[in-house]
Amino acid sequence: MTFANIIDHDRQKKILRLALQNQRLAHAYLFEGPEGIGKKLMALALARALFCDDGEGCGECPACRKVDHLNHPDLHLVMAEGAQIKIDQIRKLQQDISLRPLEAKVKICLIDCAEALNPAASNALLKTLEEPLPGTLLILLSAKPEMLLDTIRSRCQRLRFNRLSRNRLAGILERRLGLSEAEALVMAALSNGSFKQAFGENRELYLEQRKKLINSLISLSSGSIFPLFELAQQLADDKERLAEILDIFQSFYRDLLLLLHGRPNSELVNIDLRETLYAQARNERVSGLLKKLECLDLARLHLQRNVNRQLAMEAMLMAMTAA
Ligand SMILES: [Zn+2]
CATH class of the missing domain: 1.20.272 (Zinc Finger, Delta Prime; domain 3)
Incomplete structure:
Protein backbone atom coordinates (compact mmCIF):
# COMPACT_ATOMS: atom_id res chain seq x y z
CA MET A 1 0.00 0.00 0.00
CA THR A 2 1.63 3.25 -1.12
CA PHE A 3 0.32 6.76 -0.69
CA ALA A 4 -0.67 6.71 -4.33
CA ASN A 5 -2.92 3.66 -3.82
CA ILE A 6 -4.87 5.21 -1.02
CA ILE A 7 -8.20 6.47 -2.18
CA ASP A 8 -9.10 9.92 -0.98
CA HIS A 9 -7.72 11.49 2.23
CA ASP A 10 -5.64 13.81 0.04
CA ARG A 11 -5.14 16.40 2.75
CA GLN A 12 -3.77 13.84 5.22
CA LYS A 13 -1.54 12.35 2.55
CA LYS A 14 -0.11 15.75 1.73
CA ILE A 15 0.63 16.58 5.37
CA LEU A 16 2.48 13.30 5.91
CA ARG A 17 4.39 13.45 2.64
CA LEU A 18 5.56 16.99 3.31
CA ALA A 19 6.66 16.09 6.82
CA LEU A 20 8.50 13.10 5.42
CA GLN A 21 10.27 15.11 2.70
CA ASN A 22 11.30 17.81 5.15
CA GLN A 23 12.25 15.24 7.79
CA ARG A 24 9.85 16.88 10.16
CA LEU A 25 7.68 13.97 11.17
CA ALA A 26 6.22 14.26 14.66
CA HIS A 27 7.26 11.73 17.30
CA ALA A 28 3.69 10.61 17.67
CA TYR A 29 0.55 10.80 15.59
CA LEU A 30 -3.06 10.12 16.39
CA PHE A 31 -5.04 9.12 13.32
CA GLU A 32 -8.67 9.52 14.32
CA GLY A 33 -11.90 8.83 12.46
CA PRO A 34 -14.52 6.13 11.87
CA GLU A 35 -13.72 2.45 11.40
CA GLY A 36 -12.84 1.12 8.00
CA ILE A 37 -12.02 4.32 6.17
CA GLY A 38 -8.30 3.80 5.68
CA LYS A 39 -6.45 5.03 8.80
CA LYS A 40 -4.41 1.86 9.08
CA LEU A 41 -3.66 1.82 5.38
CA MET A 42 -2.34 5.35 5.69
CA ALA A 43 -0.13 4.33 8.61
CA LEU A 44 1.24 1.40 6.63
CA ALA A 45 1.85 3.62 3.61
CA LEU A 46 3.86 5.90 5.87
CA ALA A 47 5.80 2.89 7.19
CA ARG A 48 6.60 1.80 3.67
CA ALA A 49 7.73 5.26 2.66
CA LEU A 50 10.01 5.43 5.70
CA PHE A 51 11.51 1.97 5.30
CA CYS A 52 11.78 1.78 1.52
CA ASP A 53 14.94 2.93 -0.24
CA ASP A 54 13.15 5.11 -2.77
CA GLY A 55 11.40 7.15 -0.07
CA GLU A 56 7.96 6.57 -1.56
CA GLY A 57 7.29 2.90 -0.84
CA CYS A 58 7.95 1.09 -4.15
CA GLY A 59 6.00 -2.02 -3.16
CA GLU A 60 8.64 -4.33 -4.68
CA CYS A 61 11.66 -4.20 -2.40
CA PRO A 62 12.06 -6.50 0.63
CA ALA A 63 11.33 -3.65 3.05
CA CYS A 64 7.99 -2.83 1.40
CA ARG A 65 7.00 -6.48 1.26
CA LYS A 66 7.75 -6.94 4.91
CA VAL A 67 5.55 -3.98 5.77
CA ASP A 68 2.74 -5.45 3.67
CA HIS A 69 3.08 -8.76 5.50
CA LEU A 70 3.35 -6.98 8.84
CA ASN A 71 6.60 -8.79 9.56
CA HIS A 72 9.15 -6.00 9.27
CA PRO A 73 11.33 -6.23 12.37
CA ASP A 74 11.16 -2.47 12.92
CA LEU A 75 7.39 -2.27 12.66
CA HIS A 76 5.70 -3.04 15.95
CA LEU A 77 1.99 -3.56 15.96
CA VAL A 78 -0.04 -3.43 19.15
CA MET A 79 -3.66 -4.59 19.09
CA ALA A 80 -6.23 -5.28 21.76
CA GLU A 81 -6.03 -8.73 23.33
CA GLY A 82 -9.64 -9.43 24.04
CA ALA A 83 -11.25 -6.09 24.69
CA GLN A 84 -8.19 -4.32 26.09
CA ILE A 85 -4.64 -3.28 25.40
CA LYS A 86 -2.85 -4.27 28.59
CA ILE A 87 0.15 -2.87 30.39
CA ASP A 88 2.30 -5.91 29.55
CA GLN A 89 1.85 -5.15 25.88
CA ILE A 90 3.02 -1.57 26.37
CA ARG A 91 5.98 -2.74 28.50
CA LYS A 92 6.98 -5.15 25.75
CA LEU A 93 6.69 -2.32 23.24
CA GLN A 94 8.89 -0.08 25.39
CA GLN A 95 11.50 -2.84 25.54
CA ASP A 96 11.40 -3.27 21.78
CA ILE A 97 11.83 0.40 21.03
CA SER A 98 14.66 0.84 23.51
CA LEU A 99 16.84 -1.19 21.12
CA ARG A 100 18.29 0.11 17.87
CA PRO A 101 16.33 -0.48 14.68
CA LEU A 102 17.37 -3.70 12.98
CA GLU A 103 16.94 -2.93 9.31
CA ALA A 104 15.51 0.56 8.92
CA LYS A 105 16.62 3.91 10.25
CA VAL A 106 13.61 4.24 12.53
CA LYS A 107 11.23 2.09 14.47
CA ILE A 108 7.51 2.47 14.00
CA CYS A 109 4.92 1.47 16.58
CA LEU A 110 1.38 1.19 15.44
CA ILE A 111 -1.25 1.06 18.17
CA ASP A 112 -4.54 -0.02 16.63
CA CYS A 113 -7.84 0.78 18.38
CA ALA A 114 -5.93 2.90 20.89
CA GLU A 115 -9.17 3.53 22.82
CA ALA A 116 -8.76 -0.03 24.09
CA LEU A 117 -5.73 0.97 26.18
CA ASN A 118 -6.70 0.24 29.76
CA PRO A 119 -5.79 2.81 32.46
CA ALA A 120 -2.51 1.15 33.46
CA ALA A 121 -1.45 0.74 29.84
CA SER A 122 -2.41 4.36 29.09
CA ASN A 123 -0.24 5.64 31.90
CA ALA A 124 2.68 3.50 30.78
CA LEU A 125 2.33 4.74 27.22
CA LEU A 126 2.22 8.31 28.47
CA LYS A 127 5.80 7.91 29.75
CA THR A 128 6.93 7.00 26.27
CA LEU A 129 5.09 9.95 24.78
CA GLU A 130 6.59 12.33 27.34
CA GLU A 131 10.13 11.19 26.72
CA PRO A 132 10.21 10.18 23.09
CA LEU A 133 13.23 8.20 21.97
CA PRO A 134 14.93 9.54 18.88
CA GLY A 135 14.32 7.36 15.86
CA THR A 136 10.93 6.17 17.08
CA LEU A 137 7.61 6.97 15.51
CA LEU A 138 4.39 6.19 17.34
CA ILE A 139 1.11 6.07 15.44
CA LEU A 140 -2.10 5.66 17.40
CA LEU A 141 -5.26 4.77 15.50
CA SER A 142 -8.66 5.36 17.03
CA ALA A 143 -12.30 5.59 16.08
CA LYS A 144 -13.07 6.88 19.57
CA PRO A 145 -10.31 9.37 20.41
CA GLU A 146 -12.47 10.91 23.16
CA MET A 147 -11.84 7.74 25.18
CA LEU A 148 -8.09 8.37 25.29
CA LEU A 149 -6.45 10.30 28.12
CA ASP A 150 -6.29 14.04 27.42
CA THR A 151 -2.59 13.88 28.11
CA ILE A 152 -2.11 11.19 25.46
CA ARG A 153 -4.11 13.12 22.88
CA SER A 154 -2.27 16.34 23.54
CA ARG A 155 1.13 14.72 23.03
CA CYS A 156 0.24 13.42 19.59
CA GLN A 157 -0.11 15.30 16.38
CA ARG A 158 -3.76 14.68 15.54
CA LEU A 159 -4.85 13.89 12.04
CA ARG A 160 -8.57 13.60 11.47
CA PHE A 161 -9.92 11.22 8.81
CA ASN A 162 -13.46 11.64 7.52
CA ARG A 163 -15.91 9.34 5.86
CA LEU A 164 -16.32 9.74 2.16
CA SER A 165 -19.52 11.33 0.94
CA ARG A 166 -22.02 8.94 -0.59
CA ASN A 167 -21.54 10.32 -4.10
CA ARG A 168 -17.77 10.23 -3.90
CA LEU A 169 -17.68 6.64 -2.65
CA ALA A 170 -20.28 5.62 -5.25
CA GLY A 171 -18.13 7.08 -8.02
CA ILE A 172 -15.15 5.05 -6.82
CA LEU A 173 -17.24 1.87 -6.56
CA GLU A 174 -18.57 2.36 -10.06
CA ARG A 175 -15.06 2.60 -11.47
CA ARG A 176 -13.35 -0.04 -9.36
CA LEU A 177 -16.06 -2.69 -9.09
CA GLY A 178 -17.84 -2.00 -12.36
CA LEU A 179 -21.18 -1.45 -10.62
CA SER A 180 -24.07 0.42 -12.20
CA GLU A 181 -24.75 3.91 -10.88
CA ALA A 182 -27.78 2.75 -8.86
CA GLU A 183 -25.91 -0.25 -7.40
CA ALA A 184 -22.96 1.93 -6.48
CA LEU A 185 -25.22 4.42 -4.72
CA VAL A 186 -26.91 1.65 -2.73
CA MET A 187 -23.58 0.15 -1.71
CA ALA A 188 -22.16 3.52 -0.75
CA ALA A 189 -25.18 4.36 1.41
CA LEU A 190 -25.29 0.99 3.17
CA SER A 191 -21.57 0.85 3.83
CA ASN A 192 -21.80 4.25 5.45
CA GLY A 193 -18.72 5.68 3.80
CA SER A 194 -16.55 2.76 4.87
CA PHE A 195 -14.29 1.21 2.24
CA LYS A 196 -13.84 -1.86 4.31
CA GLN A 197 -17.54 -2.59 4.06
CA ALA A 198 -17.99 -1.44 0.50
CA PHE A 199 -15.15 -3.56 -0.84
CA GLY A 200 -15.67 -6.35 1.63
ZN1 LIG B 1 10.17 -0.37 -1.46
Whole structure:
Protein backbone atom coordinates (compact mmCIF):
# COMPACT_ATOMS: atom_id res chain seq x y z
CA MET A 1 0.00 0.00 0.00
CA THR A 2 1.63 3.25 -1.12
CA PHE A 3 0.32 6.76 -0.69
CA ALA A 4 -0.67 6.71 -4.33
CA ASN A 5 -2.92 3.66 -3.82
CA ILE A 6 -4.87 5.21 -1.02
CA ILE A 7 -8.20 6.47 -2.18
CA ASP A 8 -9.10 9.92 -0.98
CA HIS A 9 -7.72 11.49 2.23
CA ASP A 10 -5.64 13.81 0.04
CA ARG A 11 -5.14 16.40 2.75
CA GLN A 12 -3.77 13.84 5.22
CA LYS A 13 -1.54 12.35 2.55
CA LYS A 14 -0.11 15.75 1.73
CA ILE A 15 0.63 16.58 5.37
CA LEU A 16 2.48 13.30 5.91
CA ARG A 17 4.39 13.45 2.64
CA LEU A 18 5.56 16.99 3.31
CA ALA A 19 6.66 16.09 6.82
CA LEU A 20 8.50 13.10 5.42
CA GLN A 21 10.27 15.11 2.70
CA ASN A 22 11.30 17.81 5.15
CA GLN A 23 12.25 15.24 7.79
CA ARG A 24 9.85 16.88 10.16
CA LEU A 25 7.68 13.97 11.17
CA ALA A 26 6.22 14.26 14.66
CA HIS A 27 7.26 11.73 17.30
CA ALA A 28 3.69 10.61 17.67
CA TYR A 29 0.55 10.80 15.59
CA LEU A 30 -3.06 10.12 16.39
CA PHE A 31 -5.04 9.12 13.32
CA GLU A 32 -8.67 9.52 14.32
CA GLY A 33 -11.90 8.83 12.46
CA PRO A 34 -14.52 6.13 11.87
CA GLU A 35 -13.72 2.45 11.40
CA GLY A 36 -12.84 1.12 8.00
CA ILE A 37 -12.02 4.32 6.17
CA GLY A 38 -8.30 3.80 5.68
CA LYS A 39 -6.45 5.03 8.80
CA LYS A 40 -4.41 1.86 9.08
CA LEU A 41 -3.66 1.82 5.38
CA MET A 42 -2.34 5.35 5.69
CA ALA A 43 -0.13 4.33 8.61
CA LEU A 44 1.24 1.40 6.63
CA ALA A 45 1.85 3.62 3.61
CA LEU A 46 3.86 5.90 5.87
CA ALA A 47 5.80 2.89 7.19
CA ARG A 48 6.60 1.80 3.67
CA ALA A 49 7.73 5.26 2.66
CA LEU A 50 10.01 5.43 5.70
CA PHE A 51 11.51 1.97 5.30
CA CYS A 52 11.78 1.78 1.52
CA ASP A 53 14.94 2.93 -0.24
CA ASP A 54 13.15 5.11 -2.77
CA GLY A 55 11.40 7.15 -0.07
CA GLU A 56 7.96 6.57 -1.56
CA GLY A 57 7.29 2.90 -0.84
CA CYS A 58 7.95 1.09 -4.15
CA GLY A 59 6.00 -2.02 -3.16
CA GLU A 60 8.64 -4.33 -4.68
CA CYS A 61 11.66 -4.20 -2.40
CA PRO A 62 12.06 -6.50 0.63
CA ALA A 63 11.33 -3.65 3.05
CA CYS A 64 7.99 -2.83 1.40
CA ARG A 65 7.00 -6.48 1.26
CA LYS A 66 7.75 -6.94 4.91
CA VAL A 67 5.55 -3.98 5.77
CA ASP A 68 2.74 -5.45 3.67
CA HIS A 69 3.08 -8.76 5.50
CA LEU A 70 3.35 -6.98 8.84
CA ASN A 71 6.60 -8.79 9.56
CA HIS A 72 9.15 -6.00 9.27
CA PRO A 73 11.33 -6.23 12.37
CA ASP A 74 11.16 -2.47 12.92
CA LEU A 75 7.39 -2.27 12.66
CA HIS A 76 5.70 -3.04 15.95
CA LEU A 77 1.99 -3.56 15.96
CA VAL A 78 -0.04 -3.43 19.15
CA MET A 79 -3.66 -4.59 19.09
CA ALA A 80 -6.23 -5.28 21.76
CA GLU A 81 -6.03 -8.73 23.33
CA GLY A 82 -9.64 -9.43 24.04
CA ALA A 83 -11.25 -6.09 24.69
CA GLN A 84 -8.19 -4.32 26.09
CA ILE A 85 -4.64 -3.28 25.40
CA LYS A 86 -2.85 -4.27 28.59
CA ILE A 87 0.15 -2.87 30.39
CA ASP A 88 2.30 -5.91 29.55
CA GLN A 89 1.85 -5.15 25.88
CA ILE A 90 3.02 -1.57 26.37
CA ARG A 91 5.98 -2.74 28.50
CA LYS A 92 6.98 -5.15 25.75
CA LEU A 93 6.69 -2.32 23.24
CA GLN A 94 8.89 -0.08 25.39
CA GLN A 95 11.50 -2.84 25.54
CA ASP A 96 11.40 -3.27 21.78
CA ILE A 97 11.83 0.40 21.03
CA SER A 98 14.66 0.84 23.51
CA LEU A 99 16.84 -1.19 21.12
CA ARG A 100 18.29 0.11 17.87
CA PRO A 101 16.33 -0.48 14.68
CA LEU A 102 17.37 -3.70 12.98
CA GLU A 103 16.94 -2.93 9.31
CA ALA A 104 15.51 0.56 8.92
CA LYS A 105 16.62 3.91 10.25
CA VAL A 106 13.61 4.24 12.53
CA LYS A 107 11.23 2.09 14.47
CA ILE A 108 7.51 2.47 14.00
CA CYS A 109 4.92 1.47 16.58
CA LEU A 110 1.38 1.19 15.44
CA ILE A 111 -1.25 1.06 18.17
CA ASP A 112 -4.54 -0.02 16.63
CA CYS A 113 -7.84 0.78 18.38
CA ALA A 114 -5.93 2.90 20.89
CA GLU A 115 -9.17 3.53 22.82
CA ALA A 116 -8.76 -0.03 24.09
CA LEU A 117 -5.73 0.97 26.18
CA ASN A 118 -6.70 0.24 29.76
CA PRO A 119 -5.79 2.81 32.46
CA ALA A 120 -2.51 1.15 33.46
CA ALA A 121 -1.45 0.74 29.84
CA SER A 122 -2.41 4.36 29.09
CA ASN A 123 -0.24 5.64 31.90
CA ALA A 124 2.68 3.50 30.78
CA LEU A 125 2.33 4.74 27.22
CA LEU A 126 2.22 8.31 28.47
CA LYS A 127 5.80 7.91 29.75
CA THR A 128 6.93 7.00 26.27
CA LEU A 129 5.09 9.95 24.78
CA GLU A 130 6.59 12.33 27.34
CA GLU A 131 10.13 11.19 26.72
CA PRO A 132 10.21 10.18 23.09
CA LEU A 133 13.23 8.20 21.97
CA PRO A 134 14.93 9.54 18.88
CA GLY A 135 14.32 7.36 15.86
CA THR A 136 10.93 6.17 17.08
CA LEU A 137 7.61 6.97 15.51
CA LEU A 138 4.39 6.19 17.34
CA ILE A 139 1.11 6.07 15.44
CA LEU A 140 -2.10 5.66 17.40
CA LEU A 141 -5.26 4.77 15.50
CA SER A 142 -8.66 5.36 17.03
CA ALA A 143 -12.30 5.59 16.08
CA LYS A 144 -13.07 6.88 19.57
CA PRO A 145 -10.31 9.37 20.41
CA GLU A 146 -12.47 10.91 23.16
CA MET A 147 -11.84 7.74 25.18
CA LEU A 148 -8.09 8.37 25.29
CA LEU A 149 -6.45 10.30 28.12
CA ASP A 150 -6.29 14.04 27.42
CA THR A 151 -2.59 13.88 28.11
CA ILE A 152 -2.11 11.19 25.46
CA ARG A 153 -4.11 13.12 22.88
CA SER A 154 -2.27 16.34 23.54
CA ARG A 155 1.13 14.72 23.03
CA CYS A 156 0.24 13.42 19.59
CA GLN A 157 -0.11 15.30 16.38
CA ARG A 158 -3.76 14.68 15.54
CA LEU A 159 -4.85 13.89 12.04
CA ARG A 160 -8.57 13.60 11.47
CA PHE A 161 -9.92 11.22 8.81
CA ASN A 162 -13.46 11.64 7.52
CA ARG A 163 -15.91 9.34 5.86
CA LEU A 164 -16.32 9.74 2.16
CA SER A 165 -19.52 11.33 0.94
CA ARG A 166 -22.02 8.94 -0.59
CA ASN A 167 -21.54 10.32 -4.10
CA ARG A 168 -17.77 10.23 -3.90
CA LEU A 169 -17.68 6.64 -2.65
CA ALA A 170 -20.28 5.62 -5.25
CA GLY A 171 -18.13 7.08 -8.02
CA ILE A 172 -15.15 5.05 -6.82
CA LEU A 173 -17.24 1.87 -6.56
CA GLU A 174 -18.57 2.36 -10.06
CA ARG A 175 -15.06 2.60 -11.47
CA ARG A 176 -13.35 -0.04 -9.36
CA LEU A 177 -16.06 -2.69 -9.09
CA GLY A 178 -17.84 -2.00 -12.36
CA LEU A 179 -21.18 -1.45 -10.62
CA SER A 180 -24.07 0.42 -12.20
CA GLU A 181 -24.75 3.91 -10.88
CA ALA A 182 -27.78 2.75 -8.86
CA GLU A 183 -25.91 -0.25 -7.40
CA ALA A 184 -22.96 1.93 -6.48
CA LEU A 185 -25.22 4.42 -4.72
CA VAL A 186 -26.91 1.65 -2.73
CA MET A 187 -23.58 0.15 -1.71
CA ALA A 188 -22.16 3.52 -0.75
CA ALA A 189 -25.18 4.36 1.41
CA LEU A 190 -25.29 0.99 3.17
CA SER A 191 -21.57 0.85 3.83
CA ASN A 192 -21.80 4.25 5.45
CA GLY A 193 -18.72 5.68 3.80
CA SER A 194 -16.55 2.76 4.87
CA PHE A 195 -14.29 1.21 2.24
CA LYS A 196 -13.84 -1.86 4.31
CA GLN A 197 -17.54 -2.59 4.06
CA ALA A 198 -17.99 -1.44 0.50
CA PHE A 199 -15.15 -3.56 -0.84
CA GLY A 200 -15.67 -6.35 1.63
CA GLU A 201 -17.81 -9.42 1.60
CA ASN A 202 -21.11 -7.62 1.96
CA ARG A 203 -21.41 -6.91 -1.73
CA GLU A 204 -23.64 -9.89 -2.47
CA LEU A 205 -25.74 -9.17 0.62
CA TYR A 206 -26.20 -5.51 -0.21
CA LEU A 207 -26.85 -5.94 -3.91
CA GLU A 208 -28.60 -9.27 -4.41
CA GLN A 209 -29.89 -10.58 -1.15
CA ARG A 210 -31.13 -7.20 0.01
CA LYS A 211 -33.92 -7.32 -2.57
CA LYS A 212 -35.05 -10.80 -1.48
CA LEU A 213 -34.91 -9.86 2.19
CA ILE A 214 -36.98 -6.74 1.67
CA ASN A 215 -39.51 -8.68 -0.40
CA SER A 216 -39.80 -11.34 2.31
CA LEU A 217 -40.30 -8.62 4.86
CA ILE A 218 -43.08 -6.79 3.04
CA SER A 219 -44.92 -9.98 2.12
CA LEU A 220 -45.42 -10.76 5.82
CA SER A 221 -48.79 -9.95 7.30
CA SER A 222 -50.10 -10.33 10.81
CA GLY A 223 -52.23 -13.23 9.57
CA SER A 224 -49.37 -15.22 8.01
CA ILE A 225 -47.60 -16.77 10.94
CA PHE A 226 -45.78 -19.56 9.08
CA PRO A 227 -43.79 -17.33 6.66
CA LEU A 228 -42.98 -15.17 9.65
CA PHE A 229 -41.40 -18.06 11.55
CA GLU A 230 -39.56 -19.09 8.43
CA LEU A 231 -38.06 -15.65 7.93
CA ALA A 232 -37.18 -15.45 11.64
CA GLN A 233 -35.35 -18.75 11.33
CA GLN A 234 -33.51 -17.60 8.22
CA LEU A 235 -32.37 -14.40 9.95
CA ALA A 236 -31.36 -16.23 13.12
CA ASP A 237 -29.27 -18.66 11.07
CA ASP A 238 -27.44 -15.80 9.37
CA LYS A 239 -25.65 -14.91 12.60
CA GLU A 240 -22.58 -13.29 11.07
CA ARG A 241 -24.52 -10.90 8.90
CA LEU A 242 -27.55 -10.29 11.08
CA ALA A 243 -26.46 -6.79 12.10
CA GLU A 244 -26.12 -5.80 8.45
CA ILE A 245 -29.49 -7.36 7.62
CA LEU A 246 -31.16 -5.29 10.32
CA ASP A 247 -29.43 -2.24 8.82
CA ILE A 248 -30.98 -3.13 5.46
CA PHE A 249 -34.47 -3.31 7.01
CA GLN A 250 -33.82 -0.01 8.71
CA SER A 251 -32.78 1.59 5.42
CA PHE A 252 -36.01 0.37 3.84
CA TYR A 253 -38.28 1.81 6.53
CA ARG A 254 -36.27 5.01 6.57
CA ASP A 255 -36.76 5.31 2.80
CA LEU A 256 -40.51 4.88 3.26
CA LEU A 257 -40.53 7.62 5.87
CA LEU A 258 -38.68 9.91 3.48
CA LEU A 259 -41.24 9.18 0.77
CA LEU A 260 -44.16 9.91 3.11
CA HIS A 261 -42.49 13.20 3.91
CA GLY A 262 -42.12 14.02 0.23
CA ARG A 263 -38.33 13.99 0.21
CA PRO A 264 -36.52 13.73 -3.14
CA ASN A 265 -35.46 10.35 -4.55
CA SER A 266 -31.79 11.28 -4.27
CA GLU A 267 -32.06 10.85 -0.49
CA LEU A 268 -33.24 7.23 -0.74
CA VAL A 269 -30.84 4.41 0.08
CA ASN A 270 -32.70 1.74 -1.90
CA ILE A 271 -32.71 3.85 -5.00
CA ASP A 272 -32.98 0.77 -7.24
CA LEU A 273 -36.21 -0.34 -5.53
CA ARG A 274 -38.17 2.82 -6.16
CA GLU A 275 -41.22 1.00 -7.55
CA THR A 276 -41.40 -1.30 -4.54
CA LEU A 277 -40.98 1.68 -2.24
CA TYR A 278 -43.71 3.72 -3.91
CA ALA A 279 -46.11 0.77 -3.84
CA GLN A 280 -45.36 0.02 -0.21
CA ALA A 281 -45.58 3.68 0.84
CA ARG A 282 -49.28 3.61 -0.02
CA ASN A 283 -49.85 1.04 2.76
CA GLU A 284 -47.81 2.77 5.42
CA ARG A 285 -48.34 5.54 7.94
CA VAL A 286 -45.65 7.56 9.67
CA SER A 287 -46.62 6.28 13.12
CA GLY A 288 -46.43 2.63 11.96
CA LEU A 289 -43.01 3.16 10.38
CA LEU A 290 -41.67 4.76 13.53
CA LYS A 291 -42.91 1.76 15.51
CA LYS A 292 -41.19 -0.61 13.08
CA LEU A 293 -37.94 1.28 13.48
CA GLU A 294 -38.33 0.95 17.24
CA CYS A 295 -38.80 -2.81 16.82
CA LEU A 296 -35.46 -2.94 15.02
CA ASP A 297 -33.73 -1.04 17.81
CA LEU A 298 -35.23 -3.34 20.39
CA ALA A 299 -34.10 -6.41 18.44
CA ARG A 300 -30.54 -5.04 18.32
CA LEU A 301 -30.64 -4.56 22.06
CA HIS A 302 -31.88 -8.12 22.55
CA LEU A 303 -29.08 -9.47 20.39
CA GLN A 304 -26.47 -7.51 22.34
CA ARG A 305 -27.85 -9.04 25.51
CA ASN A 306 -27.64 -12.50 24.03
CA VAL A 307 -31.34 -13.17 23.96
CA ASN A 308 -32.03 -16.30 21.91
CA ARG A 309 -31.70 -15.13 18.30
CA GLN A 310 -34.67 -17.03 16.94
CA LEU A 311 -36.95 -15.68 19.67
CA ALA A 312 -35.64 -12.15 19.21
CA MET A 313 -36.33 -12.31 15.48
CA GLU A 314 -39.81 -13.77 15.93
CA ALA A 315 -40.71 -11.08 18.44
CA MET A 316 -39.34 -8.39 16.16
CA LEU A 317 -41.21 -9.57 13.06
CA MET A 318 -44.47 -10.05 14.96
CA ALA A 319 -44.29 -6.57 16.43
CA MET A 320 -43.41 -5.12 13.05
CA THR A 321 -46.30 -6.76 11.22
CA ALA A 322 -48.68 -5.52 13.91
CA ALA A 323 -47.34 -1.98 13.81
ZN1 LIG B 1 10.17 -0.37 -1.46
